[in-house]
Amino acid sequence: MKLIDFIADRIGYIAIYLFNILLVVAVVQLAMLPQGLSIQLDNLLYIGVLCVAGVATYLLIDYVRQRAYYKKLLAIESHPEPLDRINSFPEGVTREQEFMAKLVRQLHSGVENRLTHYRKQQEQHDVFIRQWVHQMKTPVSVIDLLTQQADEETDTRETLQSIQEENDRLAHGLDMMLQTARLEKFELDVHIHKVNLEQVVRGVINEHKRACIRKGVFPKLAVDQEARYAETDEKWIAVIFRQIVSNAIKYAKNTSGEAGKQLEITLLHKGDGVRAVFRDTGIGIPGHDMPRVFDPFFTGENGRTTGESTGMGLYLVRELCRKLGHRIDIQSAPGVGTTVTIHFPPASVLHDVLRR
Structure with missing residues (x-):
């Protein structure tokens, strides 16, 4: 100057x-x-x-x-x-300049944190897109092969069932992609009100009826009278339930001669609110994978075995629960099964959480 x-x-x-x-x-x-x-x-x-x-x-x-x-x-x-x-x-010479320098550095730190957050989100999005595309290529290839075989066979019923299975996998993958994309603008598409959880659970089970029959999974629903309703968003809680049920079916035991694979869903009321408990008798999760089951893109030992996991299912469930003000717990043991519990707090507590 x-x-x-x-x-x-x-x-x-x-x-x-x-x-x-x-x-x-x-x-x-x-x-x-x-x-x-x-x-x-x-x-x-x-x-x-x-x-x-x-x-x-x-x-x-x-x-x-x-x-x-x-x-x-x-x-x-x-x-x-x-x-x-x-x-x-x-650094400033006067107190005013020192304050301005401090303020600029604070703003810079905030911008850096925000950029780091967005950069991490973008990296996760890119990884998910690549994995999702890879997962979608498999059903498309299988459907193409099945349609070629159908031209050579007179009985196409089994072929059509196989095509339906692959179509269900495509639909699930597309739904996962859509819900993950909407997660960033979650606050624009949420409506908290009293929801009939029993009705939502039954709807999710009906959606997975063919998959349950295919895998030999027998769902069982038990509902406490006081636990039928909870304050939540009907659409997003259905997404959460759908992902948990899908995982229970996907990782059901494949042991031959098995009498049946159970999926017990219980809606119960405790002193601190309503709980939705999903208990399966699947292959379970190894102990060394448990601390990371909610991390994005973490497939774990089971995911590498089945080859169908994107590692985004439980991450999506955890993020939706966090945004809705719910809490999720998971317990599992290899060969025993997995228990996932969604905690719905009282309405007053939930509204306090959502206002923050």
């Missing part, structure tokens, strides 16, 4: 200072008039010169003191990257 610019920024202070000097001289002169006295012209000039010299000296010293700071501000303009300019922001 040039000296003339420095002075121009403080012209108001200088004008007020000079006006106050004139005001003081006028008051002294008026006080001396009753005594027949007056201030001599040379004294007035002397007072004026001293005052102007004093304020000029202060401004010059202040300019020299802040010149290095202004040079650093001019220097950071040469950085092509805006964030590099913020990193090079100099």
Whole structure:
């Protein structure tokens, strides 16, 4: 900053200072008039010169003191990257400049955190898209092969059933893709009200009826009278239930001669609210995978075995529960099965959570 610019920024202070000097001289002169006295012209000039010299000296010293700071501000303009300019922001000379530097760094830190968050989201989205496309290629290839075989066979019933299975997998993958995409704008598509959980669970079971028959899974629903309703979003809680039931069917035991694979769904009421408990007798989750089951893209030992997992199912469930103000617990043991519990808090607690 040039000296003339420095002075121009403080012209108001200088004008007020000079006006106050004139005001003081006028008051002294008026006080001396009753005594027949007056201030001599040379004294007035002397007072004026001293005052102007004093304020000029202060401004010059202040300019020299802040010149290095202004040079650093001019220097950071040469950085092509805006964030590099913020990193090079100099320490202030005055308290006001120090506060401004602190505020700029706080804003920079907030922007960096937000960019890191969005960058991580974008990376997760890219990984999910690649995995999703890979998963969708398999049903498409199988359907293409089955249609070729159907041309050579007279009985196409079994072929059509196989095509239906692959179509269900396609539909589930597309639904997963759609729900994950909507997760970022969740607050624009949520409506909390009293929902009939029993009705939602029965609807989800009916959606998976063919898959249950195919895998030999027998769902069983038990409902406490007080646990039939809970405060939640009907569409999103259906997505949560759908994913949990889908996992229970996907990882059902494949042991030959098995009498039956159970999927027990219980809606019960506890003192702290309603709970939806999904208990299956599937292959279970190894203990070393349990701490990471909610991490995005983590398929674990079971996912690598089945080859159908994207690692996004439980992550989506956990995120939806968090956004809805619900809590999810999962317990599992290899060869025994898995129990997933969704906790619905009382309405007053839920509304407090959603307002935050």
